[in-house]
Amino acid sequence: MEKAWIEILRRSLKTDQLSVSEGDLYRHGHDESSHSAHEPEAVCFPESAQDVQTVLGIARTYGLSVTPFGSGSGLEGQSIPLKGGISLNFERMNQVIKFSPEDLLVTVGPGMTRLQLNSIINRHGLYFPIDPGADATIGGMVATNASGTTAVRYGAMRDQLLDLEIVLADGTVMHTGTKAKKSSSGYNMTGLFAGSEGTLGIITEITLKLHGIPEHTIAASCTFATPRECAEAAHMILLSGIPVMRMEFVDALSIRQVNTYGGYSLPEKHSLFFEFANMKKAAEEEALLAEELLRDMGCENWKVASGSEERALVWRARHEMAYAFRHQPGVSVTGGDVCVPISKLPDMIDYARELIAGSGLEGGILGHIGDGNFHTLIMYDAKDPSQQLAAETVNEKLAFQAIALEGTCTGEHGVGLGKMKFQEAEHGAAVPVMKSMKQLLDPGNLLNPGKIFA
Known part of the structure; x- marks a missing residue:
C-alpha cells in the first residue's frame, strides 16, 4: 500500500x-x-x-x-x-531565465549543465569558464562550490555568482544578491549558500558572471623527472606572473592509466599541462616565456598542440584521468582533494607520494596545481577491508597534513559524507556557528540531513 x-x-x-x-x-x-x-x-x-x-x-x-x-x-x-x-x-529546471550579454550576465535554472549553457552563450562571444571536468549541473556546482582546471585564473563557483534564488525549509523564497557586479550591502548571503550542499536551502535560480571568449588559445605540455620538480616548476610560473588559463599536474602512473583507458600516446612521465589564452600575440609570448623558464628548470618533452583538435584531445585526456581509475571492473577508488598554500605544494606532493608507496596500493596524483589543489586516486579491492582501510588512511593523513599547513581538506569536491570528520580540525570555533545557521534555517533538519556535520 x-x-x-x-x-x-x-x-x-x-x-x-x-x-x-x-x-x-x-x-x-x-x-x-x-x-x-x-x-x-x-x-x-x-x-x-x-x-x-x-x-x-x-x-x-x-x-x-x-x-x-x-x-x-x-x-x-x-x-x-x-x-x-x-x-x-x-x-527540468534547465532553462535560461534571462540572458543579458550586454551586462555579461545570465540567469539559469539549477538543472542546466555547464555544456548546455556554453552552447547557448558561445555564439554571442561569451563563455562560462568554470570547468570541473564532468558535465555537472550549474546548481550542483554552486552547492559544492566547484572549480576545476580554470580555477588558476577564474577561481571557484563562488567567485562567479551574483545572485541566487533560494527556497528555504519553511517555504520562504529569497534572493541572496542583485545583478550588480559588486555590493557592500548586508551580509554575503550568496557566499553562504555556495558550498552549503543543499543543507540550508534549495537553489532554484542562479545569476552568473560571463566572460569574453579569448581570441587565441595555446595548449602545451612538458615532463619532469619527479613530481616535486613539477610542483616547483608550477610555482615558478606563478611567481613569474604569466597569466595561465590552466596549469595541471599529472603523475606518471596516471598518464599510463589514461593511455590504456583512452588509447592515448602521452609520454608516461610526470607531466605538466598548460593553456594560455589571450590576444594572439600575447598568448604566444606567454607560452614562449613559460617554455624558457621550464627548460631552465630541466623540463623535457615540451610540446605545443598544433591545432584546436589536438588541444581538445589533450584536455579530453586530462578530464578522463579520474574515469580511467574509477571505471575498472573489480576495482574501487578513493580520492583525496586537498588544497594548500602554493609554497607548500612541493612538500605536500612528496608526502602524498610517500603515503601511497607506504600503503602497498597503487595510486595516482593529479590536480589543479596552479591553485594548490591536487587529488589522489587510490585503487583497492573493496572486498578486502585491510586494503580499504589503507586507502582511507592515506587520504585521512593527507587531509590532516593539509590543515596543519593552513590549507583545507577539500579544495573543490565538498564535504558531503567523506570530509565530515575533518571539520572540527579545520574550522575549530566556527563549527558551532555553522551549526547554529543550520538550526536557524532548517530547524527540522529536513534538508539533506547527515551531510557536512554528523
Missing part, C-alpha cells in the same frame, strides 16, 4: 513529476563516489520554485528529508539521500 504522503505528492504535482519506479530510485541513491548507496522513497521533478515550495510543504508536514540531485557526478556523496525521503531532481 502506498504511503499517504506519496499520494498527496501525486495529487499536488503533475502526473509525470513524481516517480517511485525502481529505476529512478536506484539512479538517485548514489553518485560517482565510493560511499554506500541509499535510495530515496520517491523522486520529484520540479519545474518551478512553486513546485519546490509544494514539495517542502509536504515534507514539513510528514517530517521527510529532501535531498537535491543534479547530474549525480559528485564525489563525496552529497546527493545520496541518507534518510530516504524525497530526492529532488532538477533536470
